[in-house]
Amino acid sequence: MAISIFIVDDHYMVIEGIHSLFHHEKSVEWLGHATNAASCLAFLKQQLPDIILLDINLPDKSGIDLCKEIKTLYPTVCVIGLSTFNQQSFIEKMMANGASGYVLKNATQKELMDSFETVMKGRAYLSHEVAQMLRSHEATDDAPVLTRREKEVLELIAEGLTNNEMAEKLFVSASTIDTHRKNLLMKLNAKNTAELVKLAIVKKLISFS
Template identity: 55%
Template sequence: MISVFIVDDHPVVVEGIRSLLINEEGIFWAGHALNAASCISYLEKITVDVILMDINLPDKSGIELCAEIKKNKPDIQILALSTLNQPSYIRKMIENGAGGYILKNADKEELLVAIKDVAAGKTHLCLEALEVVKHMYNSETGKPILTRREKEILILIAEGLTNAEMAEKLFVSQWTIDSHRKSIMTKLNTKNTAMLIKYAIENGLV
């Protein structure tokens, strides 16, 4: 069962998403917040698996909120749900730890797939966001985009820490570390730890 929470300052959007998910098998509707402060307050008492997060919030941007949540509760997965498809927003959300980015014009099927993907530790980007990321990949650095957490874990892998040691150091589960490790290896197209470290060193990632 995946517990889902939404942060969006538009009640109509919240109700629309709730109506799509409330009776869906395997999904538990955990609630909603209309601003960042309410979201943080909620998470002080209850945790969830996935947060659907708007970027334009009245008291703090979703980009800032995403970074704050991933710092304090790294096991919570963030799925950006926005009307914005500008490269800067997409990149900042990913760099701050979001596991996915989809637009509010997505249909129910795409929303469900995105929720399940990020809950499993995978990255899910809608077609528009994927095109943006591909463009950024080709035109800016020529290197894959790693999230802040992935960069942190890559450094620890290079230092020789095991999954258990990294989990203890970062206060997360070994499952979370393993998911990040697999994501990093997929993004960098490496098949084992030796190849991963070699790539990281050669490309100045560590």
Template identity: 35%
Template sequence: MDKIKLFLVDDHKIFVEGVANLLSDQSDLTIMGWAYDGSSAIQFLRENSVDIVLTDIQMPGMTGIELTQKIKEEFPDIRIIGLSMLDKKEIVQELISSGAEGYLLKDIEKSELLTAIRKVASGEYYYSSSIAGILMKNITEKDLLTKREKEIIKLIAEENTNSMIAEKLFISEHTVESHRKNIFRKTNAKSIVGLIKYAYENNLV
């Protein structure tokens, strides 16, 4: 079984190195590296294969939310877990709506961090218990779709092929296909007809 490739982003060097050391003894994980700002993270991801990014939210320059949006646009296969001290409803909702698959508070135990990483790597979502409470009250299935995914749903409903969507959005067909897979997973649609039905029911088209 392939190891889960992790990348860490946080402007606090001691915290990043601490998390890296904390996870270094796990046989199924590989720490690919870390960055102290969003721009450096994007540059690294363009040159290296990564499965999961663990990112702080409040960082100078590019925030964790902005970083999540950029990653999901350019690398839709990469899964993202927010790791923060912030538990404000608006911030949690914005990160999840940007495409993150998980949100953890920095006071969690090592065991919960490992559980979150493994669940997200397997295609699930994971949130700290207090965060899950916020989400249950305020996040709907539709909110889990990113802005780019909503754009693609609209184009699919207009009968555009992958190549046509790629041309219109200036992205590769591979990226379009990755977005489509994520869209079907999030909406539980089994076919194009089911997806279009979902889109109309949720006012996405």
């Protein structure tokens, strides 16, 4: 019984690459591909693959969110995250949203095949490099939990607003902002504003683009 796979990636070359890796492989059935979240969901209404290879970055939605949706709608399919980035936060979010595995795009045919077989047995698969990285980062990189207000203030700090400006904008007194600021420095263990902003970006507490 062949394993049926479906791939979601906005990079034509990656789709083509995986296709060419498996098109001669009898044990793998290529159901097709999608280049965005919407057409992926449309496809799944018609047909369910055993495994979905899902890129982290899609044009219309993050792969992380899409993974969650897929697992809610179709709990039986296995999702394997696919990315060029060996980034802990991505991997964790992906796995937290129900993914069965995570492989990097520099994986070989053998690694991919391994991942298929492993997840079909109901176990999780992390590619070699990913697993290694997770071990090394284990104790360090944990993002603190911020309150709604703290996040707001953090974003405004990074925009370059002063306490007084933030106070006006958020309709509170400057002292309140000052307190939030102190708490942020404490929670992120930052020495000052500069380090605070850097850590906030590194830990993906604020988004920018």
